[in-house]
Amino acid sequence: MVSFDIPQLSYFLLGPILIVLCGAVLAVVVEAFLSSRTRPKVQLGITLVTLVAALVQLWRIRGATTMDAAMGSVAIDGPAILFQGSILIMALLGVFLIADQQHFTVVASTLPGSSEERESLQSGEQMTEVYPLTLFAVAGMMLFPIATDLITLFVALEVLSLPLYLMAGLSRHRRLLSQEAALKYFLLGAFSSTFFLFGSSFLYGYSGSVSLSGIQAAVSSSSGNSVFLFIGIAFVSVGLLFKVGAVPFHAWVPDVYQGAPTPVTAFMAAATKVAAFGAMLRIFYTAFDNAYWEWRPVITTIAIITMLFGSFVAIAQRDVKRMLAYSSIAHAGFLLSGVIALNKAGLEATIFYLFAYGIVTIGAFAVVTLVRDSQGEVTDINRWAGLGKRSPMVATAFSLFLLAFAGIPLTSGFIGKFSIFSAAYESGNTLLVIVGVLSSAIAAYFYIRVIVLMFFTNPSEDATSVVIPSFLTSATIISAFVITLFLGVFPSPFLNFISSTATFIR
């Protein structure tokens, strides 16, 4: 007789994710039953309360270290708490931006240019499905870096990806571009998920187990056919590298960053990176660490190509969002250097970098949402000329974010870059450090070019205006500004916190 064990779930430890999922379901119900007038405020309230509650719950479980939260499918440990906390904070800041509904299409299901679209615009009955979608995505992102078996990883990957595909298509202005971006993201994302699943099946074939610890045990004892292992590692890596936007799996990044509504881009660019790199760190550090001889050269090559490609191509960009997209590709390369380091310093550096980079990214895109003309946002770089004259505060904030991207001292970006390169150097990867430094120098060029445009160039004829930021948008920009400076000048508390907690359990 087949016995059936009741799954033992620790609701307390899974609390943060469960809270977010409950909030998401509640938001779906609200979307269906509440009138369009009250909906935006209620939805925003629910989302913010959910995220804050999840953060509080996360704080309550901060010391926990266990594999038993969900029958060994998830690990609650230091890095897990750090990843989840980063994702929640970024989601909060992102939702502040999403609250400005000007960016979102009124009814997403109407055809661009159709009479239904005009009607919906006139009626002004704003749909607010973006809130539950955000919460579902956040739940997926929180699960992804703590999952310890391939099935859970795949489920989390899909839960985080599917809402994002939809969210990318919600832009109010230039809807065709937005929908094209969504479709591209969906198709390429589906491919990459398939690759991930395909790789997982090989890993299962190799080790007879879907859990990371099982795979690690099989790698250590080198039982099984190692060809299966290599294929498995390769295809799982493809799935992960796609999500982080590393070359040659980066093609979607510029289009999606450009097409998606900017608040969504901000949230996605920051939080997806944390989730995907979190999962990547966990897989490579706990499952594949003994096979590093096999994957390290490949990932090193990818990191080098990614850094150089992102930096070089960004120079040619004329659109702020595309420029930030290519810069995010370059940053994915820097982050990969931390993954490759495969030591504790690398883990800590990557976690710090992810947080610092995510906050800066949200701040930068928040500024992008403010620069508009009658047609919506203006992302043509040349039309940002003279911004420093007209709105010095906004231009100063954007300059600080650019300097942080470039890794100038006294910003969080510098500490991040320093720690990640020193980890790479420590692991003996001098080449990676040199390429990283050189591509930082290349990248500095286009960051500085934007600063020059804003401060040293006179405004062009069809000048843009900076809208008065809403309270929540200002809150996002100011928090990002303060965090970026604070982590640049006094990184110690956060670094200490990371180094005292960041140890993976198996």
Add this chain to the structure above:
Amino acid sequence: MNWLIILGLIPLAGAFVLSALPAASELLAKRIALVTTLAVAGVAIAMATQFQRDNVDPQFVQSYSWIPTFGINFAVGIDGIALVLILLSSLLAPVVVLAGWNEAAGGRWSVKTFYILILILQTMIIGVFSASDVFLFYVFFEAMLIPVYFLIGGYGTGARAAAAVKFLLYSLFGGLLMLAAIIGLYVLSGEQGGHTFDIAALSNLQMSSTTENLLFLGFFIAFAIKAPVWPFHTWLPDAADSAAPGTSVLLLGVLDKVGTFGMIKYCLVLFPNASKTFTPLIITLAVISIIYGAMLAIGQKDFKRLIAFTSISHFGFITLGIFAMTTQGQSGATLYMFNHGFSTAALFLVAGWMAARRGSSTISDFGGLQRVTPIMAWSFFFAGMSSLALPGLSSFVSEFLVLVGTYTRYPVAAIIAAFGIVLAALYILIPIQRALHGPTTPGNESLSDLNLREKIAIAPVLAVILVLGFYPSPLLNVINPAAQHSISQAGFSDPLPTIETHSTAKVGE
């Protein structure tokens, strides 16, 4: 409270006060800036009197833990060389503020912003010379670029934005190479007993010669761009051309000294063996800089570019003195840094006043100035004489020391470098003859002479040049022990004189 920290905080406090002012109160902003820089100068002089000149250990030492995770301390402490450079920057700052009283008027932003940038820059300059933690040094080294960038781009003339970007990109590139080298040091120190950035601890690291050479290059290229040494110099003429005269004084007079200072304090101390390995190469580059800078200076049609190229030549001398690895060479180089700061300041300020009056800085637009504006013309003449190292003026002492110090070890280099002096006479005397003497060219008849403010600004500079020309010992006494110490730390000793000394007893018989 530590002297250095007080010194660094004063300009920062001044900048805070300024930032609270309304943009309209320009005169008040200028006065606050002047008072602040004067206070810094006063405190710097007071600090110098407290300096024990025979003590080769770092003085005014203070250390706070900053980022313990990486072993980074906010640590300061100076030796004689750093003291001289801090004095230089502190003394020049009030001169710059006073001389460039109306400089900020043509800027992109308010007058107040100009002085805020200057004061922030001054804090960073003091920081970069005081740091005794490599990481802290790097932070100041890089962060310093931002105010300079906005000073050139916001308050310069002509193609100022392009010049500012060129300056920033060159410096950032060098800085990033240095960052790679610093990361290398950090990792090595971690392998050999704990992460640290303390210079003294890092100078005891064991490393293979390949590693040492690479790390040395990371530092040296950054400093060679900053200094600048040929072939890393191309940003300087553009920056000097576009920047306002006061900014140029700070840039060439003080900031670029960070490069040569770094060579002494970081390249020689941290990588003595690599310094030895690369000495022939660097000496060659220095000699090329001397001759190349002088040759190009002769060909310049514009005062600002002329001064920029003379500086390249002078930085060649400084680099030569540093890598001659003799006490005389190094003392001479340090004294040279100080003197070059003052003579370049005088040249730039007077040239700036000439250009502001004439509306052009092209040499051929001037002529017969000594008849129209005698005080301005003779001030320029005086500064020019100092720049070509006329005996009796300060630059002569330092140039002489550098050449003597170099000759004892590298006679060929010293001889070639000596030709730089001949060329210096050409590049200074030709423009002086064209602009100051001869008949007054049309358009110059009604130029006004220096006003009282300008006289007050230039007088102390010229006085320092003259006094140090006759009596350099106060500075040399501070520099010599430090130079000797740095030479011996790099594992060198001065070559013995080749002539035997006869005992004096026989003479008396």
